[in-house]
Amino acid sequence: MSSVTEITNKKDELVDALLDWYDHHARTLPWRISPEARQGGISPNPYHVWLSEIMLQQTTVATVKSYFEKFITEWPTIEKLAAADLDEVLTTWAGLGYYARARNLHKCAKQVVDELNAEFPTQYDELLKLPGIGAYTAAAITSIVYDIPATVVDGNVERVISRVFNIETPLPDSRPEIREFAEIFTPSHRPGDYAQALMDLGATVCTPKSAKCGNCPWQEDCLAHELGTEADLPVRKNKKAKPTRRGYAFWAEYDGKVWLRKRPEKGLLGGMMEVPSNEWAPSNSWDNIPTPRIPIIANWDLLPGVVRHTFTHFHLELKVVRLNLEEMINLQEGEWCEIEKSNEYALPTVMKKIFVHVGQPLLDL
DNA sequence: AAGGCGGGGTT
């Protein structure tokens, strides 16, 4: 039988086993250098690691890959990114979500270029001061880029540690305890590879569902595996149900152009373009939603069907009103945008769904 | 301390 003390006493052995596993199973990722290259004295590109880490916040590797490639193709260096317009950055980020990340990314790039001679700080505390870089990302850059020991705790690490030590306290209350154990393990030798190894283990072996314990280098020392509780860990506090909001969007098209407007810089989809709509009102049914006030005098049709989209904390249903203009009358704020160039606008996914709903094909970038 | 903040893959 294992115990917490026995596991922590074996930490050096466990770290070695994980690094050995990583040497044989490390995934090849566009922003990553191989364990061999690193041990040959090569360091990863700080710009690449930073960019990838911002994109990977609450986002899977599979989703991030193509966006990462688009960014480094369009902006090969942090100087180029800093020189870009925010609207261009948001356009290239469109579809990746959590758009404050893109705004902070651009702000951080300008700050590093203008104030730090285009070089990222090597120290955790200095990285933490930069916009969009929190405890996780600062530790990730410190360890992965500079191979300086820093304790990386992300969702993967939370899961692995919760299982190894059979922590039954629900998240997020268990975070301090998880961090304590994670800090005990953080090695001074190969801290960068260790951090990536632990996250890779969580992403590919110690998965949320159907963990592949047979492939795990820590199988024999994992309390959850010994107790058979791995499928139940980590425990999370219950989440609130998502309400539904409903509203009407107005598709005003004339001569191949559609009227779009930019959303406020802060808040939901901040700084992104949108098809104008009325209020998204919380409601259990369309019966409670008043018939929309049409923004301009024009013939209009209510298109059949509903555009559905789910955000972090609510479901959205939009009905689309098509305005049949007889001349190119401006609505209120906004601009006429060429529909065929929809990929040149910062359109979030819900707005792309509206394009599809009205029968407009979307062009890929 | 709690809640806002996207979107997609997996089960």
Added chain:
DNA sequence: AACCCAGCCTT
């Protein structure tokens, strides 16, 4: 449908 993801920021 629910869950979760290489979290951060604001209030």
